[in-house]
Amino acid sequence: MQKAQFGMIGLGTMGRNLVLNMADHGFVVCGYDRNIDQQKRLLEEGKDKPVQATATMQQFVNSLETPRRIMMLVPAGKIVDAVIDEIKPFLQAGDILIDGGNSHYTDTDKRIARLESTGIHFTGMGVSGGEDGARFGPSMMPGGNADGYIELKPILEKIAAQTDEGACVAFIGNGSAGHYTKMVHNGIEYAIMQLISEVYALLKNAAGCNNDELHKIFTEWNNGALQSFLVEITAKIFLQPDNVDASKRLIDAILDRAAQKGTGLWTSVSALELHVPSAAIDEAVAARDLSSYKKEREIIDSYTSETTAINTTDKKQLILNLHDALYFGMAVSYIQGLHLLQTASDAYKYEINIAEVVRIWKGGCIIRSLMLNDIRKAYVSNSSLKNLLLDKDFYNLLEQKRNALVNSLKTGMDNKIAMPVLSSSLNYFDMFSTGRLGSNLIQAQRDFFGAHTYERIDKEGNFHTDWN
Structure with missing residues (x-):
């Protein structure tokens, strides 16, 4: 032969x-x-x-x-x-x-x-x-x-x-740069899948969209700025008939208990070890864990009164808000994953070219999306970019969509719909765009009970106070 x-x-x-x-x-x-x-x-x-x-x-x-x-x-x-x-x-x-x-x-x-x-x-x-x-x-x-x-x-x-x-x-x-990059890819995948499920829950339970409407919404979104593999297959899922009862849709027969193989958890663990905030990925992992407690959830659900949908009279506006909220959340998922990848590259001497990673994610992979074109441009123009939010154009793009996310979150909270990744995405963005946080109080507390010292804003060095 x-x-x-x-x-x-x-x-x-x-x-x-x-x-x-x-x-x-x-x-x-x-x-x-x-x-x-x-x-x-x-x-x-x-x-x-x-x-x-x-x-x-x-x-x-x-x-x-x-x-x-x-x-x-x-x-x-x-x-x-x-x-x-x-x-x-x-x-x-x-x-x-x-x-x-x-x-x-x-x-x-x-x-x-x-x-x-x-x-x-x-x-x-x-x-x-x-x-x-x-x-x-x-x-x-x-x-x-x-x-x-x-x-x-x-x-x-x-x-x-x-x-x-x-x-x-x-x-x-x-x-191990290749396997590390795939691990981060999977962490981003976890976050985006959870984001889509949160938007789905809002559309279904707050806006009252049926499966045909959901198919239409996600199809339209996939023809625009949200074009991506995961949005594309989501649109198709809503049309799939149940293989047991063809008069129903399969999505309504699937148990709401999400499984996982561990790569999302690996991403979160590595991010914690490298001190890189990756809350969107962390919350997505936790959400899958929480979904597995199906029996407990049903018992606790029986304790509560039935929630009536409110603040959804303008269904069209809610759909527009959720479009921008999903874009915002997807962007934050990429931002956190790429920040982790850059930090790991420096720590482990991988010498990863982030712009090249984004390029090869543009096709073939599960997290491919139109958004990656803009992300790649940012890294091509500044190869030393540590965090995508430091690119002013990309930051401004998300700032324009912030109110849509806030309004979506308000609707979700009014209707008792959990949105762990959407809400963590807003918190991440707001904290990263705040020049002075309340973390100075944490340092005061640490020094008070453990003499861990603190830094000052007006002079160099580490200081300790006898608080008593």
Whole structure:
């Protein structure tokens, strides 16, 4: 057989779709999976394409041209290490081994260090876009070292999503930069999904919109400034009939208990460790946790009197307000995520180009949106931008939408509709745009009970007062 140009370990939906994507672009690809049925499925779906499959790991490695380019798409954790242990004896210096799953960035750092003496290039690569993205063009975030990426670039650029600014893939940075960036991507994703659910709750329960109206509203929004993958699929969800009772819509039959796999939590933990405020992401994680207490929520709900919708007589105005409120919240989600990414890049010496990250998020990935064009312009014009709110034009854009968010929040509070991410977005914006906060009182308290000292506004140094 002709030597394959790329190898894939793990032939589940994502792995198999990436193999077929590569084959569509003319690359010879070999797949390996311990599950023989997965091997057969790949060969069946890839018939008439340059696709191969092997029965053993050694045969798999021998089927690849050198330097070998191999991606693992297996569950994060111990399985990744087990695969590395199995394949390592068959590899040589210069080969590239990619972890394409959602591994924690600290695990990626350990694996890079472990393989460093072998000369094998270990690449932690975030992949976003879901099943369709893998098949027809994902956004990919590879990190590790630049030498390893040189061998991968011709293939990855061909299979990536394409936008007006090129392929949605780039070398992200050193070490675990790729997996860290994907983690932040997922944190932003958590926040935006929660924002959309809060807006949905207001439209449904305060404005009284039915599913057809909701479909129309989100479709119109997706044709304007809110154009994004998540708004697009939200519009489609409202039309999906129930597969049990076709006279109803599926959305009304789905239990209101949101699950999670942990990447949002990882983002919040890292942000806390680096002292970067990421309240939108934190609140989104907490909201999923709170939603899981379904039985308790129903018991407490029975204690309260039924709420009557108020302050929604101007339905059209509420919809306009919610449009701008959602834009505001989405922007804050990006702002917080990118601030964290820049801070982590400095702390961990990733050397991430934020403008490039925004560019490759413009297509293929779950958080792609029209808004990213303006965000990218801000970072291109000022590569040292630490926080997007420091860009005066972007700040002014959000300032113009602030009242719409405030009015939306008032409606939500009047109708007892929880809006954790919308409200935290306003607090974040207001605190960041306030030159003098009430935090001086906290420092006085700390010095009072613990002699932690404080700084003064009129002279340099640290001071302590005998408050008693």
